[in-house]
Amino acid sequence: MKKLFYILLLAPALLMAQEIAVLKYSGGGDWYGNPTSLPNLAKFCNQNINTKINSAIATVEAGSPDLFSYPFVHMTGHGNVVFSDNDVVNLRNYLNSGGFLHIDDNYGMDKYIRKEIQKLFPDNQLVLVPADHEIFKGPYVFSKGLPKIHEHDNKTPQAWGIFVEGRLVLLYTLESDLGDGWEDEEVHNDPKEVREKALKMGANIVNYAFTN
Template sequence: MSLTRKQFLQRLLFAGAGCALPVALRAQTAGKPHYDFYFTRLMYESGDWDVDQRMPSNVLNSLIEYTNLKVDPKEHIVPLADPEMLLAPFCYMAGHKLVEFTEAEARNFRDYVNRGGFIFVDDCNHDIDGLFAKSFEAQMVKLFGEDCLQKLPDDHDLYRCFFQFDELPVTSFELNGWGDDLVHDYLKAIVVNGRIAVLYSNKDFGCEWDYDYRNKRWLAIDNTKFAINIVIYALTT
């Protein structure tokens, strides 16, 4: 029997490490049946996809720390052009440089999104006028049409699906004045059938979370908590 979103969240929070995934998510993770979640980084032929290399292990550690998910501790790197990415419960894409999809990459990105997948895309330049931002947004227009990326409202479920956030967290890179010298107070998203399918950030969260997880003890506030919300939203909507 499949679980409702509320039941699944209750199991994540209270039921212990043996929680089961809903039927739809079990189908998505069929290649890795002993894990509830695994982190997939998308490799694309243009640009520099291999950034913030310590971020995935830090986020995975936080998922283990704060939730009861059975988490694969390894990052999975999958070419966007590979049909294997269509099975991932969550995908991450980032970079500084040009984004120009091949035909196979464009087809898989579009199909994954339209089939109910979730892709978190983070601009490492944290710059709305930078090369990554302009070229990625142009690719989205080609695939999904004009105005496909919309600002995410402050009251969206993403901000309270696990931890409560009254406002979007800022990053130290924004505060230090790098990039476009702005603090971005919003995220953008492509919404399909009422849920976020592509979450797009100019805030450089990837670099913000790019440190050895053991150094988290020096932080007054654990800045990876927002990453937990992103993953939980991806799995439960």
């Protein structure tokens, strides 16, 4: 009954599927980084994959009941992350009832976020999302999996995930920095083809969140 309650709570957002949000968290990390990323991703999705996402991107706190208003929530930063007990319960209920969280390491988040993900799902291991997963198949095809956008430590880009009953509910992208690729061109001066690659992968993530 409890799971059904949360599914019903999230249902209106899933039916409209036009609102996305940035996750605000505690710990001192810059949750507000990459301010132009989601507006640009929303614009790209609206123009290319037939979404109608509100360009006025919301901010939602990890422990807020408002979290259930958004079928797709994006989280980024460079530093420390701390989820309170209330945050953990709220985020877990959100994800178990149909929500989707994309965590994008903006460089420096990895050593902090992994322990918080473990708090969210102590019985579910982070696993590498294979290149043949549907999130890489459409609307745009990424046959080799997650694309490389920024160098960071010059390592292979990695897509880590938490699966619940076969559904990917949390995607953690590392050594890629999709969010930087979504930013206004003058922020990082990335070549057009790099930004386009980042936006296409972002569109795949949004599409998956809205349709699964």
